[in-house]
Amino acid sequence: MQPLLSIVVLVYNTAEYLQECFDSLLNQRYRNIEIIAIDDGSTDDSLAICRTYEARHGNFRCLTKANEGGAIVGNLGISLAKGEYVALVDSDDVVTEDGYALLMEEALAQRADIVVGRAARLTDGVVNAVSFLYEPFVWNRRRVIDSVAEFPDLMHDGFYWNKVFRLDFLREHGLGMVPGLLYADRPFVHKAYYLSRKTAIITDLVYLWRTRATGTALSITQNKAAASNFRDRIRSMTIEWTDFEQVEGADWYRRLIAETNLQRALHVMYSIVDSPSFRAVFVEGMQRILALYGDLDWRPLGARRAVYLELLRQGEVGGLCFLLGLQNEGKTLEIDGKCYWKQPFLTSQEVVVPRELARIDFPTIGFFxxxxxxxxxxxxxxxxxxxxxxxxxxxxxxxxxxxxxxxxxxxxxxxxxxxxxxxxxxxxxxxxxxxxxxxxxxxxxxxxxxxxxxxxxxxxxxxxxxxxxxxxxxxxxxxxxxxxxxxxxxxxxxxx
Structure with a gap:
């Protein structure tokens, strides 16, 4: 008999996609599963659909509760799970037919605390990876590591849904998501990586993350430039910084996470040019997080991001918006054998940006x-x-x-x-x-x-x-x- 896998589905107002999600779970090649669908106070037909599946399938449980957010739903599901391993699924997404069989085969072969599989976007029925950043570099080779220090790039994948976790491992360390946090997966997953004593990565496609059609209610991750979402992102970044503050020997990992979180936060920066309201939220949040990070070296993020961050730190918002509005022509200037981004603040006497922040030492987008x-x-x-x-x-x-x-x-x-x-x-x-x-x-x-x-x-x-x-x-x-x-x-x- 295959060990039991508990699959927790976080359900909230996704009636349009629920059947496809649930069918993908019930049609898994891995058969010994329990499905725990937790409705978080949906206002559409989601609960009724969950009840229908519960009545038809003996391994399908449905619970409902007042709306409190996905983090609390995920934690509740982990507490109710009975399996040797547990998986978390967003209810508008799809798991490939072989997904859990492949993840569980590797989990059992390695006795792993965590197994990570490859994900892709699902957009209007088309599978793609266009909007991923560095995550595909995590999934490009099979690996088994005893510590995240052996493969620091692992932390680029901060999703909870393309994985299986050993349930006793989560419970032993009290791992879960921060209640009320929208971007709750990254602190949870990054802490799990650090504590794991065996993490396996497979290259197989296991999970399809849906991009909802324009005009429908967007998921959290598709609405990154909303002011409330950005405030939540800053809160998540703050939690991750403080989580590792007292962990001996974890300073390198803490700073690596901070660099990555800065990269992600800057992806919505262009929205500040034409939205004064979002600009105020963005600048306040970024200045707060930069003050928290203190002497963090920004140069590994590249010359362009380093200059942007310095302007934010100084409160030179007008100068930042001016740079963002410039056509990205990749102009450079060589000084004493070094290459610099040729932009107005390279030689400005009014707004002084340290020259070394504009130095291009390695291939940087816009300059090659x-x-x-x-x-x-x-x-x-x-x-x-x-x-x-x-x-x-x-x-x-x-x-x-x-x-x-x-x-x-x-x-x-x-x-x-x-x-x-x-x-x-x-x-x-x-x-x-x-x-x-x-x-x-x-x-x-x-x-x-x-x-x-x-x-x-x-x-x-x-x-x-x-x-x-x-x-x-x-x-x-x-x-x-x-x-x-x-x-x-x-x-x-x-x-x-």
Whole structure:
């Protein structure tokens, strides 16, 4: 008999999507499951749908309660669970048919505290990864780690719903979500990662996170620029900072989480230009969090973000809005062999921004692009346009990474082709077709390292010249098409 898996479904006003969600759970290949659907005071037909499923299925329980928010619902579900492992699901999402079988197989094989699987967006029936940031780099290779210190990038995946958790592990450490917090998953998941003594990651797609259609009630994560949501985000960031304040030896992890949270908070910054009301909330919240973070080094976030954060710290909101309104032309200036973002505050006497914050030491969005990607015989050639002063201290590696497994194909570095242009070339291994199914997808990745700073980018539309985009799709090596893939969220090569 398979160990019991408890699946807790957080239900609130999602009647339109509930049947698809529940059916995806009841049709799992993993059969020994209990489903605990908790309605959080819905005002639509959600509760009635839950009751219908409860009457039809013996392993389906339905509870209802007054509306108190998803965090309390999730905690209640964990307290009621009877399984060896527990999973949390948002009621407008879908779990793939093999999702829990794959997660549980790895959980039992490794005796893991947490198992993480790959997720994708579901938008109008289309599966894509366009709106993910760094999460796909967490899911690109199977791993088993005894400590998050072995793979710090893990913390980029702060979702609760593409995972299974060992129930005794959660209860032993009293892990749960902060009541009343909308962005409650990240503090919960990050703390769980830190305490886990075995976390496994699989590359298989297990979860489809729905993007609701325009005109419907948006989920929390789709309404990031709402003032109340941003206040909640700042509260979540504050909780994460204080959570690790007294944890001996955790300062590195605390600062890593803070950097990532700053990146995410800045994603809604452009909304301040045309919304004075949101601007006030954003500036107040960011100034408060920057004061809390103290001497946190912003430079690993890149020159553009570092300058923005310094202007926020100084309260130079007009200057910030001015910069945000400029066309992103990626202008640079070389001073004493170093490359700087050429913007008005680089030499301003009125608003003084330390020059080193504008220094571009490594590939930063807006200051490099792919200008050529073409088939040459059985090879794929690529040209990177980037200032020589940036490349002087940076190692750059291009790869095609499998979306379906662990395989990586590395490009050959052809060196500097001409001023500010560098060449790379990919040749497929001779045995490449073996073991690949038709439809298998590889994504184009830029990896960089500059001293202690390292990072990576999926190569998408924002990192390519407009004329290159006009050439897609490109017939790549051995006639495999190379194109911009919504499923990968960037340039991909598909096996045919």
């Amino acid at each position: 692009h792919i200008s050529r990607l073409a088939r040459c015989g059985d090879q794929l050639e690529l040209e990177l346009d980037i200032p020589d002063a940036v490349m002087a201290g940076t190692e750059v590696v291009f790869e095609m990474q499998s979306l379906m497994g662990d395989e990586i194909i590395t490009f050959e570095d052809r060196g500097r082709l001409r001023p500010n242009v560098y060449g790379y070339r990919m040749t497929l291994p001779g045995d490449f077709p073996a073991g690949h199914r038709s439809g298998d997808l590889f994504g184009l990745i830029l990896n960089y390292r500059c001293g202690a700073i390292s990072g990576r980018y999926r190569i998408g539309r924002a990192l390519m010249t407009s004329w290159l985009l006009e050439d897609f799709p490109i017939v790549g090596p051995f006639d495999y098409p190379v194109y911009h893939s919504p499923e990968f969220g960037g340039v991909g090569m598909r096996v045919v």
